[in-house]
Amino acid sequence: MMTxxxxxxxxxxxxxxxxxxxxxxxxxGFEVAVGRGVRLGCRLSRKxxxxxxxxxxxxxxxxxxxxxxxxxxxxxxxxxxxFVRLLRHRPFDGEAEVIERARSGxxxxxxxxxxxxxxxxxxxxxxxxxxxxxxxxxxxxRGRGAWYELVA
Numbered sequence: 001m002m003t004x005x006x007x008x009x010x011x012x013x014x015x016x017x018x019x020x021x022x023x024x025x026x027x028x029g030f031e032v033a034v035g036r037g038v039r040l041g042c043r044l045s046r047k048x049x050x051x052x053x054x055x056x057x058x059x060x061x062x063x064x065x066x067x068x069x070x071x072x073x074x075x076x077x078x079x080x081x082x083f084v085r086l087l088r089h090r091p092f093d094g095e096a097e098v099i100e101r102a103r104s105g106x107x108x109x110x111x112x113x114x115x116x117x118x119x120x121x122x123x124x125x126x127x128x129x130x131x132x133x134x135x136x137x138x139x140x141x142r143g144r145g146a147w148y149e150l151v152a
Contacts, residue, residue: 007079008066009034010087013059030057032065041078042067048081062087094119095127099136099150107140107147 011032029043042065057063067082094117101116102108114124128148131137137148 002071003068004071004077005069006066007040007069008064010062010064011035011040013057013061013063014039016057016059032063041076042081042084043078044081044084048084057086095131098127098131102137102148102150107149108137109147 011034013030014033015031017029017031029041031039031041034040064085064087065079065081065083067080069077069079071077094113097116098108098113101112108128110121110124110128113119113128114121117124117127119127128137128139132139132148135151138151140147140149
C-alpha cells in the first residue's frame with residue numbers, strides 16, 4: 001500500500017461493505033461517487049469506526065470525507081478516511097410532503113417544514129420559496145407571522 005496524496009471532498013455513498021480486514025485494521029468500507037462516473041473506495045480505520053458507532057451511514061447518503069489517497073498493490077485506489085461528516089444534501093422529495101401537509105392542515109409555516117424534513121430554517125425557507133415560485137403555494141403575511149397555503 002502506497003500513499004499518493006491527500007483526498008478531501010463530498011460524494012454520495014453508493015455501496016457499503018461491513019467486515020474487518022486484519023492487515024489494515026479496517027472495520028467498515030464503503031464506496032463514494034465523487035464525480036460523474038467516478039467512484040472511490042473508502043475505508044474507516046478501526047479507531048474511527050469505533051468512535052462513529054451508530055453513525056447513520058446509508059446508501060444514498062451525502063457525506064464529506066478526507067484522508068490519504070492510497071494505492072493498493074493490485075493497482076486500485078482508496079481513501080483511508082480520517083474524517084467523515086454526514087451532509088444534509090438530499091433530493092427534495094420533501095416538497096411532496098409539504099404539499100400534502102398543507103392540503104391536510106390548511107397551512108404550513110417555515111418552522112413546521114424545518115421540523116418535518118429535518119432541515120435548518122434557511123433550507124426550509126428555500127423549499128417554501130421554490131414551491132411559491134412554482135405556483136403550488138401562496139405566502140400569506142410577512143415576517144415571523146407568515147404562513148403558506150395551497151393555491152386554489
